[in-house]
Amino acid sequence: MTTFPLSQIDELKQSLQDKGVKYAMASYVDMHGVIKGKFVPLAHLGQMLRGSELYTGAALDGVPQQISDNEVAAMPDPASATQCSWNRSLAWFASDLYLDGKPFDACSRGILKRQTEAAAEMGYSFNLGIETEFFLYKDTPDGGFAPLSDRDTAAKPCYDPRLLMDNLPVIDELVEAMNEMGWGVYSFDHEDANGQFETDFKYSDALTMADRFVFFRMMANEIARKHGAFATFMPKPSAQRTGSGAHYNMSLADLASGKNLFEVDGEDPHGCGVTPLAYHFIAGVLKHAKAICAVIAPTVNSYKRLIRKGAMSGSTWAPVFVCYGNNNRTNMLRIPSQGARVECRAADIGCNPYLGAAMILAAGLEGVREKLEPGQPHRENMYDYSEKDVADMGIETLPRTLSEAIDAFEADPLSRQVFGDAMYQAFVDYKRDEWNAYHTHVSDWEIQRYLKFF
Incomplete structure (x- = not known):
């Protein structure tokens, strides 16, 4: 565990106290990216920063533990300290989970940190903007x-x-x-x-x-x-x-200089406004797109969004196919007109951003390492194609249901590699149960359609 100097703790405590803060929250997220935590009087900030707040993982989704296991400890990141504007007596801290003094493998934040560390070993930092x-x-x-x-x-x-x-x-x-x-x-x-x-x-x-x-x-x-x-x-x-949606806008930067490595200053082999490195990254994400979809579109309801047209007038603005292109909102991966970044349009607002970013980054880095190529970009309206058209073009369809997405996630070796054994199995099991609960539910639509139909 990280140990913070007493002087640093005292300085932070005084700063928060001067702002009117009375309580600190050691916060982390469950599998769904939903915030959990305990409140600690500011006088006990030092203990909290050293991991005093313990949590029974078995009481939560996505903290895969048995009731008999030791508690996990929240280790707050002092740099994340944030005074809550709606209640200024409270300060929020993002935290990593530890178990028995070591990083907990199934911590969502820790899973992302493992991938950003892998990027750093390759000389990259991963920049992200989420709409x-x-x-x-x-x-x-x-x-x-x-x-x-x-x-x-x-x-x-x-x-x-x-x-x-x-x-x-x-x-x-x-x-x-x-x-x-x-x-x-x-x-x-x-x-x-x-x-x-x-x-x-x-x-x-x-x-x-x-x-x-x-x-x-x-x-x-x-x-x-x-x-x-x-x-x-x-x-x-x-x-x-x-x-x-929660569109992920992504780029790799040089770790030493901070230079955006997706920004064109020379070769642009496909004319979309990004570098060869970016196309390799895109290819890696497309290779693992179906497994990624289970993480960035993680609910039964998510797949009511990933359609080209539904009950509403007009289109959905959401992707349907595993493809990329220029400033074209019918692709899964879009390169905006300004270039220099890649937007993933399949992600929705209900995602766990740590897990989603970890999966996409791992896939993109694989594309970079292996110098994968994404094929030709699509500048046309992908909604105009039939499923046979895209199949003939060699383009795959994104999962249509959570069940299909979990099948893809479970079958892709990258999923276990990124999540680790415990979180991988917990995610698969939970999402299978979620799908089964939905699939066995008789909806109002079914009653209205079939009750007196035959």
């Missing part, structure tokens, strides 16, 4: 839910400033908090579905971005509650509207 799409809803008297704004009913509400203004009290408080923490919000808007919003903020190293992503979900919900609303990160809460 945050979410819905703001209010509860209704009939037990349902509706967009927070009563007039948010248009068939095409995307970019409507009136609807953004209706929700500005919540969004403004959220953006102010993000900027106060130095996240660098540069854009926010009303998205394509009723009650749906997106915030875009500056990229960071992958670990910091994953920390910010899980904190964002907690923060958005707490701020929304102050305004009589709730934020949902369910990938697709309405069949009639588009779902919420």
